[in-house]
Structure formats: C-alpha cells, structure tokens
Amino acid sequence: MSRLNSGRPLARAALLVALALALAVPIAVRAASTVTAQEVEEGLTCQCGCGLTVANCNHPNCEFSVPARDQIEAMLHRGMTGPQVIAFFRHKYGEKILSAPTTTGFNLLAWVMPFAALLGGGIFVAVALGRWRAHPDIPAPAPEPNTASGGDDELRRRLERDLREGF
Amino acid sequence: MPLIGQLALALALILAVYSIIANVVGARRSIPTLLASARHAIWAYCAMVTVAVAALVISLLRSDFSLEYVASYTSYSLPTFYKITALWGGQQGSLLLWTWLLSLFTAIAAFQNRRRNPEIAPYALATLAAVAIFFLGMLNFVTRPFDMLAAVARDGQDLNPLLQNYWMAIHPPSLYTGYVSASVPFAFASGALITGRLDDAWIRSTRRWAIFSWFFLTLGNLFGARWAYEVLGWGGYWAWDPVENAAFMPWLVMTAYLHSVMIQERKDMLKVWNLALIGMAFGLTLFGTFITRSGVISSVHSFTQSGLGPYFLTFLIVVVAVYAALLIWRLPKLRSPAEFESYLSREAAFLFNNLILVGIAFAVFWGTLFPVLSEAVRGVKITVGPPFFDTVNAPLALGLIFLMGFGPLIAWRRSSLDSLAKTFASPAIFGLVTGACAFVAGLRQWYVLAALSLGAFVLGTIVVEFRRGVGARRHLVHESAPAALVNLVAKNNRRYGGYIIHIGVVMAFVGIVASSFFRTEIKKSVHEGEFFQVGPYSLQYLGIETTETPHVETSRARIEVRRDGKPIAMMLPAKLFFKRNQQPATAVAIRSTPAADLYVVLAGMDDQTGLVTFQVFLTPLVFWLWAGGVVMAFGTVIAMWPNVRERAAIAASLRAAAETPAVDEPLRRRA
Numbered sequence: 001m002s003r004l005n006s007g008r009p010l011a012r013a014a015l016l017v018a019l020a021l022a023l024a025v026p027i028a029v030r031a032a033s034t035v036t037a038q039e040v041e042e043g044l045t046c047q048c049g050c051g052l053t054v055a056n057c058n059h060p061n062c063e064f065s066v067p068a069r070d071q072i073e074a075m076l077h078r079g080m081t082g083p084q085v086i087a088f089f090r091h092k093y094g095e096k097i098l099s100a101p102t103t104t105g106f107n108l109l110a111w112v113m114p115f116a117a118l119l120g121g122g123i124f125v126a127v128a129l130g131r132w133r134a135h136p137d138i139p140a141p142a143p144e145p146n147t148a149s150g151g152d153d154e155l156r157r158r159l160e161r162d163l164r165e166g167f
Numbered sequence: 168m169p170l171i172g173q174l175a176l177a178l179a180l181i182l183a184v185y186s187i188i189a190n191v192v193g194a195r196r197s198i199p200t201l202l203a204s205a206r207h208a209i210w211a212y213c214a215m216v217t218v219a220v221a222a223l224v225i226s227l228l229r230s231d232f233s234l235e236y237v238a239s240y241t242s243y244s245l246p247t248f249y250k251i252t253a254l255w256g257g258q259q260g261s262l263l264l265w266t267w268l269l270s271l272f273t274a275i276a277a278f279q280n281r282r283r284n285p286e287i288a289p290y291a292l293a294t295l296a297a298v299a300i301f302f303l304g305m306l307n308f309v310t311r312p313f314d315m316l317a318a319v320a321r322d323g324q325d326l327n328p329l330l331q332n333y334w335m336a337i338h339p340p341s342l343y344t345g346y347v348s349a350s351v352p353f354a355f356a357s358g359a360l361i362t363g364r365l366d367d368a369w370i371r372s373t374r375r376w377a378i379f380s381w382f383f384l385t386l387g388n389l390f391g392a393r394w395a396y397e398v399l400g401w402g403g404y405w406a407w408d409p410v411e412n413a414a415f416m417p418w419l420v421m422t423a424y425l426h427s428v429m430i431q432e433r434k435d436m437l438k439v440w441n442l443a444l445i446g447m448a449f450g451l452t453l454f455g456t457f458i459t460r461s462g463v464i465s466s467v468h469s470f471t472q473s474g475l476g477p478y479f480l481t482f483l484i485v486v487v488a489v490y491a492a493l494l495i496w497r498l499p500k501l502r503s504p505a506e507f508e509s510y511l512s513r514e515a516a517f518l519f520n521n522l523i524l525v526g527i528a529f530a531v532f533w534g535t536l537f538p539v540l541s542e543a544v545r546g547v548k549i550t551v552g553p554p555f556f557d558t559v560n561a562p563l564a565l566g567l568i569f570l571m572g573f574g575p576l577i578a579w580r581r582s583s584l585d586s587l588a589k590t591f592a593s594p595a596i597f598g599l600v601t602g603a604c605a606f607v608a609g610l611r612q613w614y615v616l617a618a619l620s621l622g623a624f625v626l627g628t629i630v631v632e633f634r635r636g637v638g639a640r641r642h643l644v645h646e647s648a649p650a651a652l653v654n655l656v657a658k659n660n661r662r663y664g665g666y667i668i669h670i671g672v673v674m675a676f677v678g679i680v681a682s683s684f685f686r687t688e689i690k691k692s693v694h695e696g697e698f699f700q701v702g703p704y705s706l707q708y709l710g711i712e713t714t715e716t717p718h719v720e721t722s723r724a725r726i727e728v729r730r731d732g733k734p735i736a737m738m739l740p741a742k743l744f745f746k747r748n749q750q751p752a753t754a755v756a757i758r759s760t761p762a763a764d765l766y767v768v769l770a771g772m773d774d775q776t777g778l779v780t781f782q783v784f785l786t787p788l789v790f791w792l793w794a795g796g797v798v799m800a801f802g803t804v805i806a807m808w809p810n811v812r813e814r815a816a817i818a819a820s821l822r823a824a825a826e827t828p829a830v831d832e833p834l835r836r837r838a
Contacts, residue, residue: 043554045552051406051408052401053553056406094547094548095547096549096550098549099550099555100550100552100553100554100558101541101549101551106541106544106545110555114530114533114534114559117530118522118523118530121525122519125519125522132506133507133508133509
C-alpha cells in the first residue's frame, strides 16, 4: 500500500500532462497542416444552405460551391496562400463562411472549453479517487492475492472465479 | 377517418391523465385496484394512440387530400411504400410516431411490472404518462395531424425526394425507438428518487431497456450515416450537422451509463453519477427533438421552421429542473460506501472511460450551441462545422479506444504492474507491430498510425480474453474448445456480448479513420465510349438511358469498371427528376469491397456537347464502418439475450428491495 501511496502525486502529474497534451494536440495538428485547394474548401462553408463545406457540397450545379471551387483553385494558382484565400472569402461573406471558429477573441472559448471541461472532470475524478483511496468509507477487505501478483495460473483463477457463477 | 384519429388522440390524452392520478393515488394509499385501473388506462391509451396511427396511415394510403398532412407529404403517384413512410416524413406524423412508441413502451413496462417493483413502478409509469401528456398535448392542441384543408387538394405536394429512400424508411423509426426507449430507465430512475428505493433494483429492472435503447440509437445513427452516404452524393456519411449531433449525444451518454452501472452493480458505488447519466441521456433526447423542430440552429434536416421550439424548450427545462431537484433532495441518501484501492483497477478505467465519453458529448453539445452563443454575445453569426468537431474529438477518440482495450482486462480493485505486464504484453506487441507494418507500408500520418496500433491492441486484448475464458472453462468442465467458446458466450452473454460490441467499434473506428484520411476524389467530363482512370480502376462511359414513370424521370448512365483490363462491374449512377414537386435528386452507384468503395455520381450532362460529368470517390476501408455496425448489433443482441443467472440476480435484487424499508416510508405508507 505504501508503494501505491507514494505513486499518487506521480499519477496525478501524469494525468495532468496527458490532459494538457490532449489540449495541445489539436492546435498542433491545425498549425502543422499544409494548405491545398481541398483544405481551403474544407475551411469554408457553402452558402447554398446545404450545411456542408465548399469541398463537400452535394449540389452538382450549386450556385455557390462550384464557382467558389474554381475561384479558390485560380487564387492558389496565382500564388496566394491558403490563409489569404480564406481571408478573401471571410472579407466578402463575413465570419459565417468559415467552417470552424477562429482561434482568437471570444471564439477561442469554443476551442478551449471542451478541453477545459475535460481537464476539470479529470481533476475531479482523480481527486475523488484519491480521496476514496486515502479514506475509504468502509475498511477495504484484504487484497485478493490473485489480482495483485502476476502469473498465468493466477489470472486464470481470477477468470474462473468471475465466470463460475455462469457455469 | 380523420375524426376517428382526432377523437382517439383526445381520449388518449384523457386516459394518460387518469393513469397518472390513479398510479400516484394508488401507490400513496396502497390501493391495488386503483393501480390495476391505472395499468388498464395505460393499455387503453396505447390502444387509442394505435388507432390514431392507423387512421393516419389509412388516410395516407387512400391519398385523402382533405387532410392537410396527407396533402403536404404525399401525392397520388408516390409509391405505396413511401406513402406509409410519410407517416414520419412530416412534423405532425413524426410526433405521432414518437407518441405511439412511447405508449407502446409504457404499456410493455406496465405489463412487465404488474407484479414486481410495486413501489417504484407506479411512479415510473406516472412519469412515462407525464411525458406522453406533453406529446399528446402537442398533437391535440398545437400541431394536429388530422387538421383538414378548407378545400380538398387535387393532388398532394409529394414527399421530399431525399426521403424517398429505403434508409429513410428505417432510420427515423430506429432513432425514435432509441430516443423513446431511453424514457423507461429514466422513468424508473425518477420512480426510485421519488420513493427512496435507491438501491440498484431500478437499474437491474431496466438494464435490458437501456441496452435496447443503446442498440436502436446505434442503428439509428448508422442508418442515418448510410442514408447520407447513399443519397446526398458527396461521398461522406457524417457532416456534424446539428441534428446528427443531437442523435449522437444521447448515444455517447448512454454508452457511458452502460459502463458505469457495472460499477454500481458490482461495488454499489456511483449511484448519483448513474442517476445523473440517465437523466442526461433522456434530457439529450428531448434536446435533440428541440433542435430538430425549433429552428434555433440551422440544419439541413426538416421541421426546423415548425415553431414548436418554445414548447419543447419549456418542457426540457421543466424535466431537467424537476429531475435535478429530486436528485438534490435525495443526495444525502445516495451516499454509498466508496471502496477504491488503486488507479490501476477496472473501476478507475471505467471512470476515465465515462469521463471521455461525457467529454465528447460535451464537446459536441458545446460546438452545436456555440453559434447561438456567439450570436447572443457578439451579435455575429458563425459556423461550427466538421473541422472543429474532427479536431476536438480526434484525440479523445484515441483515448477512448485505448481504454476500451485496457478496461476490460484489468482486475477489479487493483492490479500490480507485474500482472499488467503479463496481461497486456501480447496485445501491446500486436499493436506496435501493426503500427510498424503500417509505417513500413508508407503511412506517415501519426493519427492513422496511432489509430491502427490502438485498434490492433484492443483486438489483441479481446482475443486474449476469449482465449483465457475458453481455457478457464476447459479447465473447469473439460469441454472441447469450440464447445467451451459457445458455452462461454452463452452463459456469460453480457460480458462477451460486450467484447463483440468492442470488436465492432474497432472495425467502425478503423473504417472512419481510413475513409477520412485517404479518400480520393476526381471529377471527369467524358464523351460516350471514353475511358478514365480512378486508382486501380479504369472506367468506361457507355451511354445514358432515360426512363420515365408517372412519378419520376430517370437518366441513368452506364459505366463499365475494369481492373487489369478485365471488366469487373457495371455501375449505374443516375439523376432523378421528381415530377410532382419538380425537384432533382441524385442516385449514386457504389461498388463496395472490404478494401475500398468506388462511388460514382452522375454530376452533369451537357446535351449540346454530349459531355457527361462524373464525380468519383475512391474511399478505402469504409466498408468496415458498416461491417462494424453489423458486428455491434450482433454483440448487442447477445448481450441482451435473456440469461438465467441475470434473471436470478434481478429476482434477488427485487426480493432484497422488498424486504428493505424505503428511505421515505411515509410516502409509501400514508394511507
């Protein structure tokens, strides 16, 4: 038990690091992407009412997505960067054309909140488990030897006990 | 017929109100005859709603265009099959279907509990009837399916062409069945809170209902995805539309619930959390209906301009407030002995599994509502689309898949590092080798490598668990390996059904990841007889045939698919034109194999030049998404199958509950 207790701060730290990494990964993924016409189209919402991105609009003769795709292709061909093309469309149609919120100002809340909630939930769960372990409401029974040590026989015995009621 | 239908709905409303009064008074004063009368009222209200449904279906089949609903969603030329499915093609009909399913499930619950759960059942049935009263109130006073037109229409406006598809025939009923059946565990949880019977009797009594709900939510989501794949013609199956999100969220929360109840059943912990989860799941089903019908958030789905939003929002707020108040009222009695020994235990793994599932549900909820928040705070309308949901949920999905392999194999209470190393060595090596093979094969996307490795790890853990189970059984009863495998699953169906579901989830996950990362798309305009290449396939356009029925005009292209010079398939993508409502639609052609789907859309035809344009998608491994769905369904059926041991456990639980006084004795005995 003492060995387990000494590992608690480490476990919590590991949990925090894992959750922080989870927070950082999506931002890193977004930053690392190289921009192609397809990705620019994925970044813009079609304005025909289909609810899909310009890349995925399902209307073959869509009045918005078809010319928009041609325009994006041409702009990239002329040497404009992906962000410049997206900025052009944003200037023309407003923020609603972006298929995801920006990562500045109030919109940052959209990105941060899910991970903040997860982090908060993770801390809550970790603290609750830690408290239950430190001060169990009822005395814990003696540990089952077959779950605390290794060995195929022990694992099999544990499973047999789990399954016995079913036989 | 309309008069019969309207009258039946009015009677159903009266009977539902009576059943609540009779159930509550009968329970409080312990009057068995009144409780029996309440049950009869429930069965009668179910019969009345059935009559109303039959009346509407008959009106649809007869093309009775004196009815506004029939005239709005059908036409003379609409095929009979779709005249029936038009029952859920419009606002009023879909609400009627919802109410009918609710009445059926309430009637079944009343029958199941006529001799058991004498304390909880009356309040649970009253809760279900209260929900029904809201829907019957809508159908009687706000959005009436039997409203008549001032003058009989000469023909109807026809069903939306996008709904004239067999997947739409089964997607809404499946989803509604999942939504509505979640009401039963919720109602029993409410009954447990009202009566103070806070042991796990309500969980055991409704376990099969919860799995049933999860099963249909799974099917409903998959059928919807398949419909989008086949009908919308963009090569994808999930667009994170608000209505899709609304169907996904209860599935996530119900999945969390099905895992966390195991901790309560096993260790008598997490009572508050389980009650909260089932409340959340039910609340999210109402939220989904609110989203679909309120128009608050723009969606490609129908009903959004219905004006029912305020009613649903009010009902949702009342339900959440009352349930939360009950939960807070009972909090002091819900404290359970918390026995926890180690982070390296199945309890901890399940709790983190719950955290991630609810975390994903929250992320989806947050992303769905953020446009409304943005407009309210900044006055700026924004879109929260696939890039947001993909980016936020992708890392969480990896964590979930990891726990899916880790949780089931780790011991309850605590495990040592030695036993973990023994247990997970083979699956971990299998996962790493799979990732390494994928890397050697040329894959470089870290997410794909992680997904494949984790998928292989989970499959490895399941194989280990089956192998161990068969070994244990052979050791105990000396059976042959095949017999041991069959008996292992049959006699421990909940456990091994769950593992089979996990296999299905891994298959679906791999299908989703591969199809999202490696889909290729080309658009090609060709003349008749010309070839074009898509991946390993050579496609030759052979011409267009036009056919016509009174209902629809079809232009169908013929494309011969060759591989290595040999013809392997004829694909027939088409453009449809629905005459009555003058709307075009697309019928895609799909050649599906385990390796990849070849997906062809007839995108355009130029009569002057003779050029025909095709949009072709080559999507690897998407087959495994649907195959995974089938495996999940199979596993769920196994997990739901009646089991002698489980029946005995339920009976024991109910006996124990009957012998223990409730927390709130006066409520029960105040006669």
